[in-house]
Amino acid sequence: MSSTFRRSSHLSRYLAALRMQRGLKPGQLAACLDASNVSKVGSLIRAFELGEPLSDHWLQKLVAELQPDPTELHRCLELDQAEAAEQLERDRLAWEVWADEPIEPFLSVRYSPGAGIVRKVPRAFCNSRGQAEGWAADQLMRCTYRGILTWTRRERTWYDQSGVNPDRRQVTFEGRTAVAWMQVSGSQQKFLIGVDCDVRALPQATV
Structure with a gap:
């Protein structure tokens, strides 16, 4: 079938x-x-x-x-x-x-295929993409999960577990990806599940 x-x-x-x-x-x-x-x-x-x-x-x-x-x-x-x-x-x-609209950079911590949490990059680390990537790597190293830094809607940096092997990727319409969320059927509300690490219960960023 x-x-x-x-x-x-x-x-x-x-x-x-x-x-x-x-x-x-x-x-x-x-x-x-x-x-x-x-x-x-x-x-x-x-x-x-x-x-x-x-x-x-x-x-x-x-x-x-x-x-x-x-x-x-x-x-x-x-x-x-x-x-x-x-x-x-x-x-x-x-x-x-939509992709050209400015955003506040954020880090998506992915600890399972269907769940994760999101944290905005502090303004002090937003002077350059490299600076934001260093901050993201440090956060992921503390909680030992994988993550994605969204610098702009077109530019993302993917990290392996514990923030190693950063891989810069360009997002296009044809190859666009989405961050995984848990969502109740019939509801527009997205839920982020907390984890026992430094980024626990952190505020959700607008994607």
Whole structure:
């Protein structure tokens, strides 16, 4: 089963129209696809029709079952691809503007894949990137974890455990990364979990 997910608009609406032409509800269509969990797959189909992503596995099954007209299918795919390319360019331009905004440098201490804490670099160590990197290395050496110094939204320095082997990296739109957080589903609140080291319970920085 493919792990690729696709989000559509023209295609999903076209397939939804074909489903309704056959008088099938999403759950009934899921049964036609031999889904083991008809209710769950029916919900996935309906969500896809409303614009949510769908795995290639179920998309291919939908196409095979609904037998769309090849010409119309190709037209829908072309429209969706064109709109996706336009949206990607808008996202890239917005990211470039965001990435150029000045920030206060901060250190992200990462002690597990899903948890960490963040500390702003004291102003006294913000005169140069090298000075901030030295401060970050010292903080990580005290708590023996890995970390990332974000100097600007385009410039980061990655450290191995205990602040060794600093590696400067350039952040681009195509290769942008995010700091790991623990977040409750359905909530916009991010949680930083404290650790038993010098950076415990330190203030969160704005990313």
